[in-house]
Amino acid sequence: MKKHLLWRARHLSLSLLAMIAACCLFFASSLPAQADTVRVSDPVEVLNVQQVIYEGSKLAYPLDVYTTSTFSGTASDFVQRTVSAHLTSKQLIVIAIDVAHHYFTVVGGSQVPLSKSQYTAAGQAFKNAAVGNHFTSATLAAIQSLETSLQSRSSASSGNGGMLLILLGGIAVLVVLGCIVGFIRRLLGLGGRLAVAQPPSGGQKIHYGDGRDNLGGGVAGDF
Numbered sequence: 001m002k003k004h005l006l007w008r009a010r011h012l013s014l015s016l017l018a019m020i021a022a023c024c025l026f027f028a029s030s031l032p033a034q035a036d037t038v039r040v041s042d043p044v045e046v047l048n049v050q051q052v053i054y055e056g057s058k059l060a061y062p063l064d065v066y067t068t069s070t071f072s073g074t075a076s077d078f079v080q081r082t083v084s085a086h087l088t089s090k091q092l093i094v095i096a097i098d099v100a101h102h103y104f105t106v107v108g109g110s111q112v113p114l115s116k117s118q119y120t121a122a123g124q125a126f127k128n129a130a131v132g133n134h135f136t137s138a139t140l141a142a143i144q145s146l147e148t149s150l151q152s153r154s155s156a157s158s159g160n161g162g163m164l165l166i167l168l169g170g171i172a173v174l175v176v177l178g179c180i181v182g183f184i185r186r187l188l189g190l191g192g193r194l195a196v197a198q199p200p201s202g203g204q205k206i207h208y209g210d211g212r213d214n215l216g217g218g219v220a221g222d223f
Contacts (some may be wrong), residue, residue, distance in 0.1 A: 009188060036143040044099050046070045046135040054062060055143045060150055061112050063093045069100040079105040080105035097135060104130075106142060 038056035040049045044067040056063040064086055071078060082096040082105050090109035097104055103153055106122050125145040130138035 029157040038065075039063070040065045042067045045101055046097075046133070047139060051136055052139055052143070055140050058147055059093065059143065061091050061093050061108070062089065062142070063095070066094070066096045067135070068096070068098050071098045071101065071103070075101075075103045075105075078103040079107065083107055095139065095147065097139070099135065101134075102130075104142075106146070114146070114149055118146075121149065122146050 017075055038053045038059075039062075040047065040052050040056075042049055042065070046067055047065070052065055056065070066082070066086060071081065073081070078096065078098055078101075082094055086094045086096065087107055090111040093106065093108045095106045096102075096177060104123060104126050106119050106126075108119065122142045124143040126138045126142040128138075129141040
């Protein structure tokens with residue numbers, strides 16, 4: 001009997017540790033990623049690459065910037081080409097510029113928390129600053145617009161995360177107290193058999209319909 005209760009106590013401790021670890025993992029995954037890469041491919045040589053890299057490094061997500069003068073097609077074709085050729089990660093932001101046709105696109109992976117209106121705002125910022133073919137200034141303006149949008153999302157998420165943390169903390173305290181009371185009742189012979197917790201069922205995977213599950217949003221246009 002004593003060995004059985006000791007096994008129950010050990011099992012309870014492991015369950016509580018697993019729950020705490022799961023909560024820590026959840027909050028760690030909720031934090032915005034730090035940009036580990038800014039890559040610029042500028043064969044047309046219209047950008048100040050160092051300035052673009054410096055500004056892009058402020059983003060919380062990796063950034064790729066491409067320029068071209070050899071693309072053939074419409075603005076819509078240009079964004080599709082950018083997605084299929086360059087959007088290789090769910091957390092990646094891609095800016096592409098066709099200096100010959102004056103096409104511009106900015107797209108992001110499905111884990112980049114930006115709406116289409118926020119991508120559009122970045123495109124408008126580029127267009128406003130691109131007068132006179134000032135491609136570096138225009139690219140910096142687009143990146144700064146993305147920074148502002150991501151910071152606003154991060155601030156909102158932080159507020160929601162704080163409330164969620166308080167709620168989960170309260171639930172965890174109640175669960176721990178309930179487990180302690182149940183264990184004491186079991187130890188004193190006052191309770192019935194301990195119920196076995198059933199694992200939560202897995203959620204359904206979201207499919208974004210692009211074949212690689214990367215596309216989150218974006219905008220195409222001319223300037």
